[in-house]
Amino acid sequence: MQEQHIVSSFDRDLESIQALIMKMGGLVEVAISDATRALEDRDEELAQQVRHRDKAIDALEDQVNSEAARVIALRSPTATDLRTVLTVMKLAGNLERVGDYAKNLGKRTSSLVQMPDIDGASGAIRRMGREVEHMLRDALDAFVQRDVAMAEDVRRRDQEVDQMYNALFREFLTFMMEDPRNITACMHLHFIAKNIERMGDHTTSIAEQVIYLVTGELPAEERTKGLMPSYSVDL
Amino acid sequence: MQEQHIVSSFDRDLESIQALIMKMGGLVEVAISDATRALEDRDEELAQQVRHRDKAIDALEDQVNSEAARVIALRSPTATDLRTVLTVMKLAGNLERVGDYAKNLGKRTSSLVQMPDIDGASGAIRRMGREVEHMLRDALDAFVQRDVAMAEDVRRRDQEVDQMYNALFREFLTFMMEDPRNITACMHLHFIAKNIERMGDHTTSIAEQVIYLVTGELPAEERTKGLMPSYSVDL
Numbered sequence: 494m495q496e497q498h499i500v501s502s503f504d505r506d507l508e509s510i511q512a513l514i515m516k517m518g519g520l521v522e523v524a525i526s527d528a529t530r531a532l533e534d535r536d537e538e539l540a541q542q543v544r545h546r547d548k549a550i551d552a553l554e555d556q557v558n559s560e561a562a563r564v565i566a567l568r569s570p571t572a573t574d575l576r577t578v579l580t581v582m583k584l585a586g587n588l589e590r591v592g593d594y595a596k597n598l599g600k601r602t603s604s605l606v607q608m609p610d611i612d613g614a615s616g617a618i619r620r621m622g623r624e625v626e627h628m629l630r631d632a633l634d635a636f637v638q639r640d641v642a643m644a645e646d647v648r649r650r651d652q653e654v655d656q657m658y659n660a661l662f663r664e665f666l667t668f669m670m671e672d673p674r675n676i677t678a679c680m681h682l683h684f685i686a687k688n689i690e691r692m693g694d695h696t697t698s699i700a701e702q703v704i705y706l707v708t709g710e711l712p713a714e715e716r717t718k719g720l721m722p723s724y725s726v727d728l
Numbered sequence: 729m730q731e732q733h734i735v736s737s738f739d740r741d742l743e744s745i746q747a748l749i750m751k752m753g754g755l756v757e758v759a760i761s762d763a764t765r766a767l768e769d770r771d772e773e774l775a776q777q778v779r780h781r782d783k784a785i786d787a788l789e790d791q792v793n794s795e796a797a798r799v800i801a802l803r804s805p806t807a808t809d810l811r812t813v814l815t816v817m818k819l820a821g822n823l824e825r826v827g828d829y830a831k832n833l834g835k836r837t838s839s840l841v842q843m844p845d846i847d848g849a850s851g852a853i854r855r856m857g858r859e860v861e862h863m864l865r866d867a868l869d870a871f872v873q874r875d876v877a878m879a880e881d882v883r884r885r886d887q888e889v890d891q892m893y894n895a896l897f898r899e900f901l902t903f904m905m906e907d908p909r910n911i912t913a914c915m916h917l918h919f920i921a922k923n924i925e926r927m928g929d930h931t932t933s934i935a936e937q938v939i940y941l942v943t944g945e946l947p948a949e950e951r952t953k954g955l956m957p958s959y960s961v962d963l
Contacts, residue, residue, distance in 0.1 A: 558814075562810060562811070562814060565800060565810060566804075566805075566806040566807070566810050569801075569804040570801075571801040572801070575797060575800060575801050576797070579793075579797060579817075582814075586821075666911060666912060666915070669904065669908070669911050670908045670911055673904070673905045673908070676901060676904050676905055676911075677901060680901070680918070683915070
């Protein structure tokens with residue numbers, strides 16, 4: 494991975510930006526975990542904390558972007574170094590969106606506490622959230638270690654998250670058909686499940702950027718393009 | 729807007745990247761228009777064309793990104809010039825996502841043609857799509873002309889799109905409660921409406937980046953952060 498640097502302080506700059514990314518990733522992992530726990534425990538206070546804490550994630554994204562722009566302007570990196578800096582900005586964008594989905598989940602939890610409980614749904618959603626949280630941790634580890642095999646593993650696991658989402662979607666349909674009083678709650682829960690599935694897509698996008706960063710290549714037909722992998726849009 | 733350039737060919741490079749952005753924008757506008765028309769006319773062939781043509785939009789995003797990276801490496805832009813190049817990469821990312829949503833809409837149309845028609849829904853969705861299409865055209869014009877007032881207008885109009893979405897959401901709820909046989913079709917239509925609302929959010933994000941590019945400032949509390957404006961997540 495290492496190339497000779499005309500300006501050797503580039504590495505130090507890059508390391509400090511990577512540290513910001515890891516800090517951001519840590520906050521996002523906590524947000525996913527707390528948001529799904531708040532839903533399962535119907536804990537409105539925790540849901541509200543998740544919403545408030547999203548500001549810190551947004552602020553870190555701004556910091557990554559301005560640090561990265563500063564490094565580009567100051568060091569004029571080329572080739573792999575430039576690619577690394579641009580990748581870091583994209584990762585920050587993905588993390589910010591995952592954080593937004595967690596915030597969104599917190600908002601819906603506040604609405605859901607006033608609605609009938611849908612049997613087993615919030616437990617299943619929490620399991621789905623935990624899987625995405627682990628994927629995210631591994632995707633960021635893969636980034637720090639430039640570990641392509643680990644990144645490939647994250648991509649593979651996203652298919653399991655998609656399967657969990659598909660199963661939940663069908664379950665919600667039957668709950669709604671059984672009793673119209675479930676419809677509104679199921680619509681919210683469905684959105685939450687979909688949002689977690691999207692968190693998985695953004696996490697996969699992080700993994701793919703790691704692969705691209707290390708290898709310089711990714712088969713076009715296998716790219717998830719961040720938001721809309723072809724295997725998850727049919728439901 | 730103009731600063732003195734140490735390398736004057738930067739302007740020519742930038743213009744050619746901006747031309748790519750406008751070409752991408754044109755394809756995305758057509759995709760929105762065709763996708764919503766295919767839904768209203770239950771035209772599966774047109775829906776399929778929208779899906780296929782998304783590849784061209786993705787390819788343009790890749791081209792913008794590699795051109796932008798080339799310009800950064802070659803010209804080492806600083807200050808406003810660097811900000812412009814980084815903005816252009818973000819705009820390409822937003823456009824690519826709007827294109828993905830249109831592709832997604834095309835996929836759902838293929839499922840929906842086999843389901844009962846929901847009275848008036850596809851017409852309302854097409855109107856919503858047309859509004860977003862016009863917003864997108866104006867947001868890109870605002871970019872080319874560095875027109876803050878026009879960009880502000882796009883932001884304002886996104887609230888109308890959100891209202892259209894909210895009205896549709898409530899309508900779908902009543903259709904589902906009236907007759908459980910409508911549930912599956914309404915879930916798909918609801919997703920389509922939500923996706924168009926998200927297209928509006930990405931368009932607003934383009935407008936906000938124009939404002940930021942020109943003024944260097946945007947009030948933090950008013951930012952939509954691209955995907956999740958606070959006024960659209962409660963439903």
